[in-house]
Amino acid sequence: MKILNSLTSRDGTGKISIQLQDNSVIESVLLVDQTGRTTACLSSQVGCAQGCTFCQTGNLGLKRNLIVQEITGQFDLLKSAFNKDITNIVYMGMGEPLHNIDNVLESIKIFTNPKTYNIFLRRITISTSGVISAFPKLLLSKPYPGLAFSLITANRKLREQIIPKTPSLDKIKESLIKYQQVTNKRIIIEIINFKGINETEDEANEIFNFLNGLNTIINLIPYNETGNNNFEAPDLEKVKIFSKHLFNLGLKVTIRHSKGQDIAGACGQLGKH
Numbered sequence: 542m543k544i545l546n547s548l549t550s551r552d553g554t555g556k557i558s559i560q561l562q563d564n565s566v567i568e569s570v571l572l573v574d575q576t577g578r579t580t581a582c583l584s585s586q587v588g589c590a591q592g593c594t595f596c597q598t599g600n601l602g603l604k605r606n607l608i609v610q611e612i613t614g615q616f617d618l619l620k621s622a623f624n625k626d627i628t629n630i631v632y633m634g635m636g637e638p639l640h641n642i643d644n645v646l647e648s649i650k651i652f653t654n655p656k657t658y659n660i661f662l663r664r665i666t667i668s669t670s671g672v673i674s675a676f677p678k679l680l681l682s683k684p685y686p687g688l689a690f691s692l693i694t695a696n697r698k699l700r701e702q703i704i705p706k707t708p709s710l711d712k713i714k715e716s717l718i719k720y721q722q723v724t725n726k727r728i729i730i731e732i733i734n735f736k737g738i739n740e741t742e743d744e745a746n747e748i749f750n751f752l753n754g755l756n757t758i759i760n761l762i763p764y765n766e767t768g769n770n771n772f773e774a775p776d777l778e779k780v781k782i783f784s785k786h787l788f789n790l791g792l793k794v795t796i797r798h799s800k801g802q803d804i805a806g807a808c809g810q811l812g813k814h
């Protein structure tokens with residue numbers, strides 16, 4: 542594995558393009574928040590089979606799963622490229638981590654081993670677009686890493702347009718409830734906001750209904766345009782109003798300003814190298 546390119550954003554986010562043995566290229570991102578906390582956003586696949594219509598990686602299709610050493614290697618390369626101690630890990634880079642669950646879980650074992658990386662398990666999160674077929678395996682991997690679910694919208698038809706290869710929301714909810722009963726862990730709900738698509742009060746009500754009975758925190762992520770599709774970045778004032786609707790319904794919600802936009806390292810932009 543070798544770094545082909547390394548970029549640092551105005552907001553401090555770092556992104557590296559990595560060439561693998563077979564000449565495939567993946568990207569990994571280092572996020573730094575205001576408190577100085579550093580998070581490695583790792584890829585789990587070369588490309589992705591899910592084909593989410595807003596996502597640059599989805600446009601590439603799936604080439605292959607990453608092997609364990611290619612997952613842990615991204616951490617090492619991020620650390621050396623930006624000379625930072627990394628405290629947190631999210632599997633939210635290129636690929637659907639639950640399509641490569643065996644290698645992702647194996648890499649977590651290595652990351653949490655006190656004799657190697659010694660990263661606390663509570664600081665590791667897997668983000669999925671809803672691959673519930675992998676949940677039984679995930680539930681065998683006690684103790685459990687954090688889980689983030691990209692809901693995007695609770696409008697069934699709209700969600701199927703945006704994430705075409707998703708199981709139904711009813712089935713996903715059943716699985717999330719079961720997951721929570723077993724793990725007792727709060728689930729992060731990711732909602733990428735798109736202009737004119739998922740920013741209305743009705744949309745907030747549908748989300749409220751979907752999340753009813755689950756212990757969650759919502760991360761609202763304003764979309765970053767990639768120029769390769771028709772999705773547009775939302776007006777930030779509208780995102781704030783949408784967040785208020787959700788809050789007024791009693792939901793826990795934070796707005797996550799997507800980082801690394803100027804280096805195409807933000808959510809939905811990876812693979813644009």
Ligand code: SF4
Nearest residue numbers: 589591593596599636
């Ligand atoms: S958003 Fe995630 S799951 Fe969907 S295509 Fe992109 S990388 Fe794959």
